[in-house]
Amino acid sequence: MTVELHAWPTPNGYKISIMLEELGLPYRVVAVDIGAGDQFKPEFLKLSPNNRMPALVDPDGPDGKPVTLFESGAIMIYLAEKTGRLLPADAHGRYAAIQWLMWQMGGLGPMLGQNHHFRIYAPEKIGYAIDRYTNEAKRLYGVLDRRLAEAEYLAGEYSIADIASFPWTRSHERQGIDLADYPNVRRWFDAINARPAVQKGLELLKDYVRPGPIDDKAREMMFGQTQYQRR
Numbered sequence: 001m002t003v004e005l006h007a008w009p010t011p012n013g014y015k016i017s018i019m020l021e022e023l024g025l026p027y028r029v030v031a032v033d034i035g036a037g038d039q040f041k042p043e044f045l046k047l048s049p050n051n052r053m054p055a056l057v058d059p060d061g062p063d064g065k066p067v068t069l070f071e072s073g074a075i076m077i078y079l080a081e082k083t084g085r086l087l088p089a090d091a092h093g094r095y096a097a098i099q100w101l102m103w104q105m106g107g108l109g110p111m112l113g114q115n116h117h118f119r120i121y122a123p124e125k126i127g128y129a130i131d132r133y134t135n136e137a138k139r140l141y142g143v144l145d146r147r148l149a150e151a152e153y154l155a156g157e158y159s160i161a162d163i164a165s166f167p168w169t170r171s172h173e174r175q176g177i178d179l180a181d182y183p184n185v186r187r188w189f190d191a192i193n194a195r196p197a198v199q200k201g202l203e204l205l206k207d208y209v210r211p212g213p214i215d216d217k218a219r220e221m222m223f224g225q226t227q228y229q230r231r
Contacts, residue, residue: 002026006047007054008034009205011109011167012072016054018201019076019163023083031205035218037226045231058082073105076160086160093155100147100154100161104168108144111136112168115175121214121223134176141172141182148184158192166192167202 005020005027007013020027032038032053039051047055048070056075061067069075077098080087088094115133118126144165147154154161169189172179179186192198210218220226 001058001060002028003059004028004030004057005054006030006032006044006056007204008032009209010034010053011112011170012052013054013204014167014202015072015164016056016075016079017204018167018198019079019086019160021197021201022163022195023079023085025079025083029205031208033208035210035214035221037221040221040226040229040231051227051231071105073101073164076101076164080160086158086163088155088157088159093157093159097155097159097161101164103143104161104164108140108165108168111140112171112175116171117223119176120174121219123219137175137177141169141177141185144169144188145182145184148188152191153188162188162192166198 003020003025005013005016007016007029008031017027017029032044032055034053038044039048039053044053044055045051047057047068050070052070054072054075055068055070056078057066057068058078059066067078069078077087087097111133114129115137118129118133122129153159154165166189169185179189214222
């Protein structure tokens with residue numbers, strides 16, 4: 001049966017589209033235009049009460065009953081367990097993948113998100129914030145580089161941990177990062193980027209990608225007071 005992916009072309013959205021392509025699962029994309037405020041609509045909040053995408057609806061969930069999930073990491077674990085793929089079967093490999101997935105969810109994604117905000121989207125340039133999050137990005141890339149000096153992929157074999165982390169590294173230049181300084185990350189990045197399923201997953205809502213700066217409405221929806229309204 002076809003699953004529904006409610007998403008937008010951002011790193012967190014790409015995580016799930018790439019994984020679905022790797023798994024070969026049939027899916028339908030429902031656009032959640034975060035610049036237009038779709039994430040605040042009541043019908044989306046029923047799926048994702050934290051008003052963040054992506055969300056997944058699987059009509060053939062556990063015990064054959066429909067399941068709805070939000071949070072990209074939870075979605076990835078669910079899909080891996082549903083299919084028995086992209087999560088190592090042995091306990092050591094499984095927990096290696098989960099710990100690196102949690103590293104991405106709790107560190108790499110949030111910190112690079114703040115890096116993007118203060119370097120690119122903030123209405124004023126705050127030197128302290130730019131330095132803080134650029135330095136944190138460099139630290140995290142260093143962590144990634146050291147791990148990838150030990151193993152081909154984060155959990156040893158290609159897994160949800162790599163799929164989760166890769167989309168966030170695609171904007172390394174805008175993060176103030178030169179991958180020449182992180183040769184193991186460069187090797188890993190190129191290997192993942194060359195995968196056909198990854199390239200297909202990166203086509204997620206490609207016609208919706210807005211070139212250039214965001215407009216005032218999108219800035220308000222994504223970073224302004226609208227997101228703090230009680231619902």
